[in-house]
Amino acid sequence: MRILIVEDDELLMDGLQVGLSLAGFAVDAVGSRADADAALETHVYDALVLDLALPDGSGIDILRTLRRARNDVPVLMLTARDGVADRIVGLDSGADDYLGKPFDLDEVSARLRALIRRAAGRGNATLEWAGLVLNPASLVTRKAGKEVRLSRREFAVLRALMHRPEAILSKAQIEEKLYGWQEDIESNAVEVHVHNLRAKLGAGVIETVRGVGYKMGAQ
Secondary structure, three states, X not given: OEXXXXXXXXXXXXXXXXXXXXXXXXXXXXXXXXXXXXXXXXXXXXXXXXXXXXOOEEHHHHHHHHHHOOOOOOXXXXXXXXXXXXXXXXXXXXXXXXXXXXXXXXXXXXXXXHHHHHHOOOOOOOEEEOOEEEEOOOOEEEEOOEEEOOOHHHHHHHHHHHHOOOOOEOHHHHHHHHOOOOOOOOOOHHHHHHHXXXXXXXXXXXXXXXXXXXXXXXX
């Protein structure tokens, strides 16, 4: 899942970027409203971590612009302004959740997973399909009850496909879920990950739709 962090405190931004990456997210990070607007115009994100106070505007302005454009990306607001009135303004402007500073990185990760899960209309914290169970919190995969060890990228590919198991995702769409701006993408990376997943989980786990992309194999 790909996340955008909008935070002008570089130390805090770096900490969030590292922590969320270790939690299995692909992360982009910007420090201004202008850069956030540019990122949101060119990329599709699964969730947004938004600071309230920015050097060239307000996180509330970004939020209101998103909602006016009918962009329903889940938004978690992080801010030192933790008064009740500030929380009310943020939530009434379209934020999905609100967390005051200082915060725990594990809690940020858990809240983001919950927001993404709710946006997809799922209540269950795990992803399940055809005997496979993925736990996004622990990054553990099980097939028929037995744990299968996957690399971080393999897990991310499988999670992207199982998030919408009956939908076809193109190679470009999968890459969007896997890589942030600063990461190099090898031309055949997705094909390699799919090959490895089939070797570990069974040849029919992922179906190739020729000329279109990939989807989960039939139940």
